[in-house]
Amino acid sequence: MEVDDLISSSKLVKHWPSLLLGLGLIWILKNWFFNGNRRYRDAGKSYSVENQEEAEEDDLEDLEDELQPALEEKPHVPFVPGQNLNPNGAKQFYELMRGRRSIRSFKSHPKPDLSVIEDCIRAAGTSPSGAHTEPWTFCVVESSEVKQSIREIVEQEELINYSQRMHPQWVTDLRPLQTSYIKEYLTDAPYLILIFKQTYGLSKDGKRKRHYYNEISTSISAGLLLCALQAAGLSSLVTTPLNCGPALRSLLKRPTNEKLLILLPVGYPKDGCTVPDLERKNLLDIMVLF
Numbered sequence: 001m002e003v004d005d006l007i008s009s010s011k012l013v014k015h016w017p018s019l020l021l022g023l024g025l026i027w028i029l030k031n032w033f034f035n036g037n038r039r040y041r042d043a044g045k046s047y048s049v050e051n052q053e054e055a056e057e058d059d060l061e062d063l064e065d066e067l068q069p070a071l072e073e074k075p076h077v078p079f080v081p082g083q084n085l086n087p088n089g090a091k092q093f094y095e096l097m098r099g100r101r102s103i104r105s106f107k108s109h110p111k112p113d114l115s116v117i118e119d120c121i122r123a124a125g126t127s128p129s130g131a132h133t134e135p136w137t138f139c140v141v142e143s144s145e146v147k148q149s150i151r152e153i154v155e156q157e158e159l160i161n162y163s164q165r166m167h168p169q170w171v172t173d174l175r176p177l178q179t180s181y182i183k184e185y186l187t188d189a190p191y192l193i194l195i196f197k198q199t200y201g202l203s204k205d206g207k208r209k210r211h212y213y214n215e216i217s218t219s220i221s222a223g224l225l226l227c228a229l230q231a232a233g234l235s236s237l238v239t240t241p242l243n244c245g246p247a248l249r250s251l252l253k254r255p256t257n258e259k260l261l262i263l264l265p266v267g268y269p270k271d272g273c274t275v276p277d278l279e280r281k282n283l284l285d286i287m288v289l290f
Contacts, residue, residue, distance in 0.1 A: 070201075070209050071132055098280075100230045102237045104179070105270040106189040112234055112267065114142070117191055120228035127221035130212030135198040136221050139252050142191055149251055151186035154263075157243045158183065165242065177276055185237060189265035194248060195222050196258035215261065222262050229266060239263045 085092045121138045129135060141147055158181035162171060186192065197218040201209045211217075222238075229236050241248075245260035 070203070097227060097230060100226065101235070101275050103235045103269045103273055103275060104185050104237055105273040106185050106235070106265060106267040107270050108188055108190060108267075110268065111142075111190040112232075114140075116232050116234070117193070117266065120225055120232055120234075121193075123228035124221045124225035127217065127224050129217035129221070130214070131210075133198075133201060133209070133211040133214070133217070135201065135211035135214035136218045137196040137198060137254070137258055138225075139194040139196065139254070140191055141194065141252075144187070146251070147187050147189075147192055150192060150248060150263075151183055153247045153251065154183050154186060154241045154244050155181055157241065157247075161242050183239075185265045186263075188270070189267040191266040193225070193264040193266055194252065194260060195225075195262040195264065196249070196254060197261045198257050199259060200257050202257075218261050222264075225264070234266055235269050236264050236266045239265070 117140055162181045197214045198211050199214055200211050203209050241263055248260055249258060
């Protein structure tokens, strides 16, 4: 009886609904705070400065469209087939491209004629693009001073990338390629081509116009540029310097609608240049026939 009286008179029992509710609220707040911090930390690890910048791009969906096409509306013209490499054009092109390799050791001299670089970029400009917006800009750098500034920016960020930002597995996977944050090729190569994607364009009256699939379109164009450089007997290296885009865009005084996609050193390989002993996948590993 005394035990029953003690339990019935206990404040703990009398106020158990409030205590239970309080514990529940504490548990909810704790989990919310923990998960929120974890999401913030994960976001900090997963997103670079450039990714944050991409998220801050102006939202073109809010623009008032007058529903006028970007292209002039005029009659189509008859299709005229272009030149080809036949007979056996596909085989010839494959033989040409199978010799393409990325190199990291360039001669400063001899320097390819600028007209060759211009023709290669003309070829890249024939690439298809979403709604024919041609959302690319090719910045060709041959100035030693500008190349040195580019190298300083890239090496500063790459040192942080290799030591802090990149996952240990990423650094491990790069080890057979013998890469590091030191980028001598940025000052050795006679040309650097910085390929920017244009996230939007401007009409003649200064209004913004959408650039559909701008990254895919610019990437296709970059692929054509690689083919043209190979056809011209030039070597190159596709680089995508992490977290360097805003600084390089500022250095070259490019507008805010341009985002760096690829940095491409171009020239002739240095005497004694070596490359990794790589094998490419067989046709059966990359093609599926239905």
